[in-house]
Amino acid sequence: MTAIRIDLCFTPGQTDELALRDRAVVVIDVLRASTTIITALANGAREIIPVATVESAVKISGNLFGDVILLGGERNGKMIEGFNLGNSPTEYTAERVKNKAIIFSTTNGSQALVRARYARELFVCGFVNMGAVADALCRGARDFTIVCAGNNGMLSMEDSVCAGMLIARVSAAAESAPELADGALAARTLYRAFGRGILKMIRTSDHGRHLQDIGFGEDLKICGGVDTLSILPQLDGNVIRLKTAAQGKEPAVQSQAT
Numbered sequence: 259m260t261a262i263r264i265d266l267c268f269t270p271g272q273t274d275e276l277a278l279r280d281r282a283v284v285v286i287d288v289l290r291a292s293t294t295i296i297t298a299l300a301n302g303a304r305e306i307i308p309v310a311t312v313e314s315a316v317k318i319s320g321n322l323f324g325d326v327i328l329l330g331g332e333r334n335g336k337m338i339e340g341f342n343l344g345n346s347p348t349e350y351t352a353e354r355v356k357n358k359a360i361i362f363s364t365t366n367g368s369q370a371l372v373r374a375r376y377a378r379e380l381f382v383c384g385f386v387n388m389g390a391v392a393d394a395l396c397r398g399a400r401d402f403t404i405v406c407a408g409n410n411g412m413l414s415m416e417d418s419v420c421a422g423m424l425i426a427r428v429s430a431a432a433e434s435a436p437e438l439a440d441g442a443l444a445a446r447t448l449y450r451a452f453g454r455g456i457l458k459m460i461r462t463s464d465h466g467r468h469l470q471d472i473g474f475g476e477d478l479k480i481c482g483g484v485d486t487l488s489i490l491p492q493l494d495g496n497v498i499r500l501k502t503a504a505q506g507k508e509p510a511v512q513s514q515a516t
Contacts, residue, residue, distance in 0.1 A: 261434045263401040264425055266441035268418060269408035270370040282400050283377035284391060284424065287407035288416040289465045290345050290474075291367020292384035293481045294330075297347040299500045300487045302356035306498040308363070308371040312338055315363045328355065331363035335472050338363070347480050359497075366407040366414075371493070374405050380493035385420055385456060386483050390490045392427035399432075404442070415448070415463040416481075419456070422449025423484075457482040 267273045286292055295306050304326070309315045312333075319327055330343035330350070337344030343354070345364050362368055374380055383391040383404075395402060404424065406417035422445035429436050429446075438446065452459040460466045460482045461475075469477060480486075492501035 261437050262399060262428075262432065263437040263439070264428070264442045265401075265403040265439045266421055266425075266445055267403065267405045268413040268441060268445075269411055270373040270405055271408075271411055273373070273403070273405065275373060275376055278374045278403060278405070279376045280378045282395075282398070282402035283374045283380045284383045284395070284402060284404045285367070285370045285374055285380060285407065286383050286404060286417045286420050286424075287364070287367030287370060288384050288420050288481050289414070289460065289463075289469060290347060290477055290481055291362070291364045291371075291407065292382050293386055293477075294345050294347045294350055295362065295367075295382050295491055295498060296384055296387050296487055296489060297480075298330075298350040298355050298360060299491050299498070300489050301350055301352040303350070303360055304357050304499075305359050305494075306491070307359060307361045307496065308368040308375075308498065309361060310363065310369055310372045312363055315361045316340075318361050322359070326358050328358050328360045330360045331368065333365055335365075335469055335474065346474055346477050348477065366409060370405050370407040371498070375493065375496065377493070382491040382498060383420070383424060384481065385423070386481070386486045387489055387491075388420070388423055388427065389485045390488050392424055392431070394490055395424075395428050396431045404445070409465045412464075414465055415452070416460050416466065418445045418448050419452050419459055421445040422447070423453060425449070426453075456484065
């Protein structure tokens with residue numbers, strides 16, 4: 259059996275839409291877009307519509323009707339003025355998001371999702387749903403590219419370590435050792451160095467420190483939880499929906515109490 263190949267981009271700027279076209283892609287933004295999207299869908303949101311700009315979000319919301327549309331997102335960690343929700347997973351409770359479509363724009367995560375929107379299939383991954391994404395990739399046994407959202411165009415430690423964990427899990431389950439591009443090898447090395455202290459790593463990362471400074475320190479505990487949600491968000495056209503769950507079961511929303 260031919261070994262699968264795993265490629266990795268530490269920031270969206272390291273690739274382009276054409277390079278990702280017709281590939282399997284995993285987008286990672288641990289702090290906090292991935293975690294928030296996963297949480298929202300686990301709590302019953304109908305779909306997430308990722309957009310790159312505030313202007314696009316407002317325009318799309320103006321073309322949709324009814325009280326089933328919410329605007330969610332942030333710039334520099336803080337909720338965008340006029341939006342319904344920010345980018346804290348704690349805001350996306352079942353009471354607020356159940357059966358809602360959420361137009362979503364963030365500083366880093368939604369940019370990565372938009373960049374990869376022409377992928378053959380696209381999964382959203384964080385520490386919280388690591389097992390579900392790894393299982394899906396192992397079942398498919400195909401080459402894939404990981405796109406880390408990064409932090410304002412720079413490498414982010416938390417996304418890189420999360421990518422390394424995903425690579426390690428897929429490698430452990432594969433029939434033959436995957437072929438790892440240099441970026442994938444580097445991410446796996448970072449995971450081996452920092453994977454035993456996920457929360458500590460997140461708290462000491464650049465973006466983790468920024469979030470603590472602006473009052474979102476509790477979010478780091480949620481974002482650093484491993485396998486707390488067994489769900490698999492996947493891009494369907496231009497929207498992200500709940501595709502399936504780990505082992506084919508119904509989504510199991512676990513407690514995220516801190």
